[in-house]
Amino acid sequence: MTPQPTSQILTLEDWIRRSLLFLILCWLTVAILFPIYQLVARSFQNSDGQWIGLLNYLEYFTTPSLSTSLLNSFQVAIASTFTSVSIGFICAYALTRTAIPGKGMFRMFFLLPISIPSVTHGIGLIYLFGNQGILTRGFFGFFQDRFGFDPSFNIQLYGFNGILLGDTLDCLPLAIIILTTALTIADARLYEAAQSLKTPNWRTFLQVTLPGIRYGLLSAILVCFIQAFTDFGVPIVVGGQFNVLATDVYKQVIGQQNFAMGATVSVLLVLPTLLVFVVNRIVEQRQIALVGAKVVPLKPKPNLFPDLVFFVFCGFISLVILSVLGTSIFASFVKVWYNLNDPRLLQFTLDNYNVNVAGSTGIEPFWNSIQLALYSAGFGTIVIFLTAYLVEKTPGWNQLRSFITFLSTLPNALPGMVVGLSYIFFFNLPSLILPFTDLSIPNPFNGIYTSIILLVIANVIHYHTVSFVTLSTALKQIDAEFEAIAASMRVPFYITLVRVTLPLCLPALSQTVVYLFVNSLRTVSALVFLYSAPGLLLATVAIVNLEDAGETAAAAAMSTLVVLTSLTIQGIYGLMTQRLINRSFGWMQ
Amino acid sequence: MTNPYLQLEGISKKFGQFIALGGIYLEIEQGEFICLLGPSGCGKTTLLRIIAGLEQQDQGVIIQGGKDISRLPAVRRDFGIVFQSYALFPNLTAAQNIAFGLQNLKKSPVETRRRTEELLDLVGLPSHGHHYPSQLSGGQQQRVALARAIALSPGLLLLDEPLSALDAQVRVSLRQEIRQLQRRVGITTIMVTHDQIEALTMADRIAVMNRGVIEQLASPSQVYRHPTTHFVGSFIGAMSFLPAIVKGIGWADCCGYGIRLHDVPVPAGNPIQLAIRPEDVRLxxxxxxxxxxxxxRVKGIEYLGAMERVTMGLHSPSGVTPDGKEREVLWMDLPASVSRDLNISVGELLSIHLPMDSIRVFAREGT
Amino acid sequence: MKRYQKLLFTCLSLVGILSTIGASTSLVAQNKEKITVYTALENDQVAVYLPMFKKEFPNIDVEIVRDSTGVVTAKLLAEKSNPRADVVWGLAASSLLIAESQGMLQQFAPKGLNRVRPNFRDADKVPSWVGIDAWMSAFCVNTAELKKKNVPLPTSWADLGKPIYKGMVVMPNPASSGTGYLSVAGILQMMGETRGWQYLDKLHGNIAQYVHSGSKPCRQAANGEYAIGISFDYRAIQEKAKGGPIEAVFPKEGSGWDIEANALIKKPQVKTGAKTFLNWAITEPVMVEYAKNYPVTAIPTKTAIPAGYPANVEKQLIKNDFRWMAKNRDRILKQWTEKYDSKSVPK
Known part of the structure; x- marks a missing residue:
C-alpha cells in the first residue's frame, strides 16, 4: 500500500464553524472595509461624485482657513501628550513606587475621566476657567469679601489653552494605566543591585527606572497622542477660533454639508493615526515580551519627604479632576449662573433637567443613549465574542483567521469621526457598483441608514479592538486541550462552548459588556454625524448641540446624567466582580 | 494470526521545512501498553496527536480495529486522552468532568451517575466527586482526568506525558496505578514520555523515537539489554562507548587492547563502536x-546510594599516555559495599574486564 | 454555589436578547403616516407649537429634524437627489429661495393663503414658499459686565465697531447661522458693499468668538461669558425675561431681517400629511403663538407686541431684498470665510 497525501474529512460541525467564520468576514468587510473605501474614494471626488484626483487635497493645503487646523491639531496633541504623560508618570510612579497612603482612592480618582465624555470636560472647564468661571472670577469675591485678597486669574480658556487642559484630562487615565503597568513589571532585583552598589537615587532613576519602562512610556505617548489628535468633544466646546482637524470635519460636513472636503480632512486625520497605530503595535509586542519574563515585584519602602511631595501632588491632581466634574454637576443645578456674582441672587433649579423647559431638548436623548449603549453592549459582546472564539478555536483556515484578526484590530486606528463619516458615505449610498463591472445594484444596507442599528454598528466597530483583544486573551488562556478532550468524547463544539468556554470567559465577557456600555454612552465623535435620523438624538450629541446653542447649563445637566449612569454601571460591575464572582465561583481560586 | 488492533503505515509529517515524522510504521496489539519514548522534539507527541486526529499526517494510513481512520476527524475516532496539564474543566466538579461525555450520549441521569461513581471508585476517589479541580491535588486531578478519558470505554487510551507535572513520589505510585488500571480494563494504551524509567516500568513494548523515526521497538528488557542503535543505548540508561577497529571475526582492537566479541557483521578494517553498560564492567x-x-585511570567517583559510579579514562597499553590525557571514558558501577572495601581513589590505575557477552557493537559514523 | 454564575449568565443573555428585540421593534414601521419636517425654529418654540398639531392630528406622526439655519439649508441642498424631508417649516426665506432655484420645492397653496401678507410669500400664484413670521438682528448686552468694564451701552452698529469693545463681542458665523447671515447681509445692504466690508473689518477686530448658532451669543452674554452678543430679537427678549442683567438692543441704523417660511419638498410621492401640516402651520391658533414670539407675523393677529420690542417695530426692519440675499449667499459666505474664519488663534 503506498501512502497517499491525506486531509481530514470535514464534519457538519466543521462546516458550521467555517460558515460562521465566513459570515464574520462578511460582517467585518461590510462594517469596516467598504465604508473606509467609500471615505477614501470620496476624498478624490468633487461634490457631484466626479473623480478629481488630488484637487481636494490641493484645495485644503492652499486654503489657509483649512490648512491651519492640521498644524493646530499637531500642536495641541503634542502639548497634551506631553502634559498628560508627564503628570501621568508622576501619578503612576506615586501609585507603584512610593508608600503614600490612599493609593486605592487616588487610583479611583485618576481613572474617573474614563467615564466622562470629553465634551463634559470642556463644560466643566468653562465653568471653572471661562470668563465667568469660578476661578476666573476669583470665587466671585468670596475671598475678597472675607480676607481681602482676590485670587482671580484668567487663563484665556477658549482656544489652545482650553483644548490642552481638556485633552490632558481626557488622556491622563490612559497614560496612568499604561505607565502603572510598565512600572509594576519592573524587577526589584535591579533596584536591590543598584542599592548595594550605592548608586545615587537620580542615577538609579535614569539608568534603571526609565530604561525599564521605555516601551511603556513610548506606548503611553503614542496612545495619548492619538486620543488628543482625534478628540472632538473638547475642541468643539472650548476650541473657540482654534480650529483642529476633528472640528473641521464637523464644520465641513454638518455646517456646510461639504462631504468631499469632510472626507479629505478625515483622511488627513486618519493618516497620522494609522502610522502611530502601527508603531504602537510594534512597541506593545516588545512590552509583552518584557512581561513574560519572571520578575520579583518591588515593594516600595516609606520615605517621608518624597512621599509627602507625591501625596500632595496626587491630591492636587485628584482635586483638579474632581473639581472639573463637580463644577459641571454644580452648574447643572444653578438657575442663572451669572447671578453667582451676587450670592443673594443664587437660585437652584432642576429646570435644566426638565423636558418641557425652554431650550432644553428634554431627557429623551438620555434614554436614547441608554438604549443605544445597551444594544451596543449586548450585540457587540455577542458578535465580538463569536469572532474571537472562531478565530481562536477553529481548526484550520489559518489565513482567513489571521485576516479576521487584522480586521478586528484595525478599528483602533480609526478615529470615531472617521467611522461615523465613512458610515454616512457607505450606508447612505442608494446603489453599489459591483467591482470590475458597470453593474450597479441597490445598496442592501441602505435600509438601516436612519435606524438605531447603524449607530449600534458604529459603536461596536469603534470599540471593536479593545473588546476583541480582551476576549481573545481570555480565550487564549483557556487550555487548548479542552477542545481535544471534548472531541475525544465526541462532544460537539457548541456544547463545550456553552458548558466550559463561556463560563470560563464570564469575567472577560462582563468586562466587555461594561466597556462597550460605558464607551457607547460616552462617545460623541462617531455618532455626531449619524444621529440625523429623527428621534435618535443622543445624550452626548445633545450636549454638543446644547453647548452650540449656548445652553451650557442644560448641557451640563445632560453630562451629569451620562456620567452618573456610567459610574453607576461601573460601580455595580465592581461589586459584582469583587464580591459575587470571587466568592461564589468556587473554581476561580 | 489476528490483525493488530492499531496499524500505522508510513505516517509522515512536516512542519514547514522541519520533518517531524519521517515514515512511521507501527503495529499495536489489542490490550497492549506501548510507550513512545524519546527526547523532546523527536516527534512522539506529534505521532500521538496524529493517532488522535488532532493533527493530520501528510502521508500514511492509520487502521484502528480493522477500520481505516486516516481521514477521520477526532470527533469520529474512538479514543480517550489524558494530557500533562490534566486539562480538567475548571468550572466543573470532578464528577461533572467525568460525566461530560456521558451526558452527551443521552443516557438516563441515573445511569450516568452510576457510571461516574464507578469510575471515581476505579481511580480511588470515591468521595471527591463534588470537588472542583482547584480543590484537588495534582495526583488526584490526573486520576480524574484518567477516569474521564475511559468514561466512554474507548478502544484506545492515549496518554501524553501524564506524569510529568507531578512530584517524584506521586509519580511513582501513579505509574503503578495507571498500569494496574490499564490491565484491569484491558484497554490498548499509547503513552508518550521522555522518562525512561516510566517507559521501562510501565510498557509492554517501547518505541524509542529519535528525529521523527522509531529507532527501536521492543520490550523494555530488550531495549535495555540489546539496544540496536547508539542512540537507544545512550538514551536509555548509561552506556560507555569506545572506538575500535575490526581485526577479524569476533575480534577488534580498541585503543591498542584486543577485545573478543560475538559475531560482528562488519568486515575487518572497519571502524566500530563498542558499548557497555556500567554495571557490566568488571574489576x-x-x-x-x-x-x-x-x-x-580513575577520574571521579560518584556516590549513588546503593551504588557508586566510577568514571575512568582508558589508559594506553604502552603506558605512554600522560596522566590526564586519557580521552575515552568508561563507566563502572560498583555496589557501595564493594567499593568501600576496595577503597578506590581518584588517579589510581585499574585493570578492567569487559565481558564479551556484555559488549554491544555499533557502526561508527563519520570519523 | 452556581446560583450567581447562573444569575450573571442570565443577565448577560438578557442584555443580548433585549438588544435584539429592541433593535427589531424599532424597525417595525408604525401604521400611522409619518412625515419628516426640517425646521430651524428654536427648540423652545417647537416645544410649544408642535403639541398643538399632534393634538389636532394624532394620526400623523411628525418627526422633527431641528438644526440651525445654515445646517438645515446645507442638509437640504446635500440631499437634493434623494430628499428625506417632506416639509420645511420655519426656515429662512433666503435659504428657501436657493432650494427653489435648485427646483427642490413643490408649489402649494395652503388653506388661508389669501390672508397672508403679499410680501410674506412667494409672488407666484401658487407659491413655492409661504412665510410665517419675521425675525431680525438684535444685540444682547450684559449691562453688569459693561459697568464692570466701564464702557457705555452700545446702541448702534456703529458703536459696536468702536475699539472700546475690543474682545467683548460674540457673533454667529454666517456660514452656519441664519442670524449671522441676515446680520451680515443687512450690513452690506444698509451700508453698500464697499463700506459694509470696511465696517465688518472693524467689527472683526472686536470679535472674541464666532459661534455656530444665533442663540449662543445671547446666552453667552446672559452668562456674562462675553459682554455683547449679536443675536436676534426673540432670543434677546427671552434672555432678558429670565431676569439676568440683559438689555435687548435694537441697533439705531435698523436690523437685517428674514422671513421664517414653510415649503413643500418636491418628491415622487408627496404625502397628504405634509399638506395637512402646511395648512395647519398658517392657521389662526398657531399664528397667534408665532405672534407671542415675534411682533411681525405673516397673518396679522390681534396679539400685542411682545414686551421689550420698540413700539414701531416695522420701522426697525431695513429695506431687505431676499432675492439678493439668496443670489449672493455663496459669494458673501466665501468672502467672509476667507477674510475672517482663518483667524485661528484667539486674540
Missing amino acids: AETHAMGDNIVKA
Missing part, C-alpha cells in the same frame, strides 16, 4: 593481562 586482578582486559 580485574591488578596485573591481569589478556583479551578484554584494559587499563583505566
Whole structure:
C-alpha cells in the first residue's frame, strides 16, 4: 500500500464553524472595509461624485482657513501628550513606587475621566476657567469679601489653552494605566543591585527606572497622542477660533454639508493615526515580551519627604479632576449662573433637567443613549465574542483567521469621526457598483441608514479592538486541550462552548459588556454625524448641540446624567466582580 | 494470526521545512501498553496527536480495529486522552468532568451517575466527586482526568506525558496505578514520555523515537539489554562507548587492547563502536593481562546510594599516555559495599574486564 | 454555589436578547403616516407649537429634524437627489429661495393663503414658499459686565465697531447661522458693499468668538461669558425675561431681517400629511403663538407686541431684498470665510 497525501474529512460541525467564520468576514468587510473605501474614494471626488484626483487635497493645503487646523491639531496633541504623560508618570510612579497612603482612592480618582465624555470636560472647564468661571472670577469675591485678597486669574480658556487642559484630562487615565503597568513589571532585583552598589537615587532613576519602562512610556505617548489628535468633544466646546482637524470635519460636513472636503480632512486625520497605530503595535509586542519574563515585584519602602511631595501632588491632581466634574454637576443645578456674582441672587433649579423647559431638548436623548449603549453592549459582546472564539478555536483556515484578526484590530486606528463619516458615505449610498463591472445594484444596507442599528454598528466597530483583544486573551488562556478532550468524547463544539468556554470567559465577557456600555454612552465623535435620523438624538450629541446653542447649563445637566449612569454601571460591575464572582465561583481560586 | 488492533503505515509529517515524522510504521496489539519514548522534539507527541486526529499526517494510513481512520476527524475516532496539564474543566466538579461525555450520549441521569461513581471508585476517589479541580491535588486531578478519558470505554487510551507535572513520589505510585488500571480494563494504551524509567516500568513494548523515526521497538528488557542503535543505548540508561577497529571475526582492537566479541557483521578494517553498560564492567586482578582486559585511570567517583559510579579514562597499553590525557571514558558501577572495601581513589590505575557477552557493537559514523 | 454564575449568565443573555428585540421593534414601521419636517425654529418654540398639531392630528406622526439655519439649508441642498424631508417649516426665506432655484420645492397653496401678507410669500400664484413670521438682528448686552468694564451701552452698529469693545463681542458665523447671515447681509445692504466690508473689518477686530448658532451669543452674554452678543430679537427678549442683567438692543441704523417660511419638498410621492401640516402651520391658533414670539407675523393677529420690542417695530426692519440675499449667499459666505474664519488663534 503506498501512502497517499491525506486531509481530514470535514464534519457538519466543521462546516458550521467555517460558515460562521465566513459570515464574520462578511460582517467585518461590510462594517469596516467598504465604508473606509467609500471615505477614501470620496476624498478624490468633487461634490457631484466626479473623480478629481488630488484637487481636494490641493484645495485644503492652499486654503489657509483649512490648512491651519492640521498644524493646530499637531500642536495641541503634542502639548497634551506631553502634559498628560508627564503628570501621568508622576501619578503612576506615586501609585507603584512610593508608600503614600490612599493609593486605592487616588487610583479611583485618576481613572474617573474614563467615564466622562470629553465634551463634559470642556463644560466643566468653562465653568471653572471661562470668563465667568469660578476661578476666573476669583470665587466671585468670596475671598475678597472675607480676607481681602482676590485670587482671580484668567487663563484665556477658549482656544489652545482650553483644548490642552481638556485633552490632558481626557488622556491622563490612559497614560496612568499604561505607565502603572510598565512600572509594576519592573524587577526589584535591579533596584536591590543598584542599592548595594550605592548608586545615587537620580542615577538609579535614569539608568534603571526609565530604561525599564521605555516601551511603556513610548506606548503611553503614542496612545495619548492619538486620543488628543482625534478628540472632538473638547475642541468643539472650548476650541473657540482654534480650529483642529476633528472640528473641521464637523464644520465641513454638518455646517456646510461639504462631504468631499469632510472626507479629505478625515483622511488627513486618519493618516497620522494609522502610522502611530502601527508603531504602537510594534512597541506593545516588545512590552509583552518584557512581561513574560519572571520578575520579583518591588515593594516600595516609606520615605517621608518624597512621599509627602507625591501625596500632595496626587491630591492636587485628584482635586483638579474632581473639581472639573463637580463644577459641571454644580452648574447643572444653578438657575442663572451669572447671578453667582451676587450670592443673594443664587437660585437652584432642576429646570435644566426638565423636558418641557425652554431650550432644553428634554431627557429623551438620555434614554436614547441608554438604549443605544445597551444594544451596543449586548450585540457587540455577542458578535465580538463569536469572532474571537472562531478565530481562536477553529481548526484550520489559518489565513482567513489571521485576516479576521487584522480586521478586528484595525478599528483602533480609526478615529470615531472617521467611522461615523465613512458610515454616512457607505450606508447612505442608494446603489453599489459591483467591482470590475458597470453593474450597479441597490445598496442592501441602505435600509438601516436612519435606524438605531447603524449607530449600534458604529459603536461596536469603534470599540471593536479593545473588546476583541480582551476576549481573545481570555480565550487564549483557556487550555487548548479542552477542545481535544471534548472531541475525544465526541462532544460537539457548541456544547463545550456553552458548558466550559463561556463560563470560563464570564469575567472577560462582563468586562466587555461594561466597556462597550460605558464607551457607547460616552462617545460623541462617531455618532455626531449619524444621529440625523429623527428621534435618535443622543445624550452626548445633545450636549454638543446644547453647548452650540449656548445652553451650557442644560448641557451640563445632560453630562451629569451620562456620567452618573456610567459610574453607576461601573460601580455595580465592581461589586459584582469583587464580591459575587470571587466568592461564589468556587473554581476561580 | 489476528490483525493488530492499531496499524500505522508510513505516517509522515512536516512542519514547514522541519520533518517531524519521517515514515512511521507501527503495529499495536489489542490490550497492549506501548510507550513512545524519546527526547523532546523527536516527534512522539506529534505521532500521538496524529493517532488522535488532532493533527493530520501528510502521508500514511492509520487502521484502528480493522477500520481505516486516516481521514477521520477526532470527533469520529474512538479514543480517550489524558494530557500533562490534566486539562480538567475548571468550572466543573470532578464528577461533572467525568460525566461530560456521558451526558452527551443521552443516557438516563441515573445511569450516568452510576457510571461516574464507578469510575471515581476505579481511580480511588470515591468521595471527591463534588470537588472542583482547584480543590484537588495534582495526583488526584490526573486520576480524574484518567477516569474521564475511559468514561466512554474507548478502544484506545492515549496518554501524553501524564506524569510529568507531578512530584517524584506521586509519580511513582501513579505509574503503578495507571498500569494496574490499564490491565484491569484491558484497554490498548499509547503513552508518550521522555522518562525512561516510566517507559521501562510501565510498557509492554517501547518505541524509542529519535528525529521523527522509531529507532527501536521492543520490550523494555530488550531495549535495555540489546539496544540496536547508539542512540537507544545512550538514551536509555548509561552506556560507555569506545572506538575500535575490526581485526577479524569476533575480534577488534580498541585503543591498542584486543577485545573478543560475538559475531560482528562488519568486515575487518572497519571502524566500530563498542558499548557497555556500567554495571557490566568488571574489576580485574591488578596485573591481569589478556583479551578484554584494559587499563583505566580513575577520574571521579560518584556516590549513588546503593551504588557508586566510577568514571575512568582508558589508559594506553604502552603506558605512554600522560596522566590526564586519557580521552575515552568508561563507566563502572560498583555496589557501595564493594567499593568501600576496595577503597578506590581518584588517579589510581585499574585493570578492567569487559565481558564479551556484555559488549554491544555499533557502526561508527563519520570519523 | 452556581446560583450567581447562573444569575450573571442570565443577565448577560438578557442584555443580548433585549438588544435584539429592541433593535427589531424599532424597525417595525408604525401604521400611522409619518412625515419628516426640517425646521430651524428654536427648540423652545417647537416645544410649544408642535403639541398643538399632534393634538389636532394624532394620526400623523411628525418627526422633527431641528438644526440651525445654515445646517438645515446645507442638509437640504446635500440631499437634493434623494430628499428625506417632506416639509420645511420655519426656515429662512433666503435659504428657501436657493432650494427653489435648485427646483427642490413643490408649489402649494395652503388653506388661508389669501390672508397672508403679499410680501410674506412667494409672488407666484401658487407659491413655492409661504412665510410665517419675521425675525431680525438684535444685540444682547450684559449691562453688569459693561459697568464692570466701564464702557457705555452700545446702541448702534456703529458703536459696536468702536475699539472700546475690543474682545467683548460674540457673533454667529454666517456660514452656519441664519442670524449671522441676515446680520451680515443687512450690513452690506444698509451700508453698500464697499463700506459694509470696511465696517465688518472693524467689527472683526472686536470679535472674541464666532459661534455656530444665533442663540449662543445671547446666552453667552446672559452668562456674562462675553459682554455683547449679536443675536436676534426673540432670543434677546427671552434672555432678558429670565431676569439676568440683559438689555435687548435694537441697533439705531435698523436690523437685517428674514422671513421664517414653510415649503413643500418636491418628491415622487408627496404625502397628504405634509399638506395637512402646511395648512395647519398658517392657521389662526398657531399664528397667534408665532405672534407671542415675534411682533411681525405673516397673518396679522390681534396679539400685542411682545414686551421689550420698540413700539414701531416695522420701522426697525431695513429695506431687505431676499432675492439678493439668496443670489449672493455663496459669494458673501466665501468672502467672509476667507477674510475672517482663518483667524485661528484667539486674540
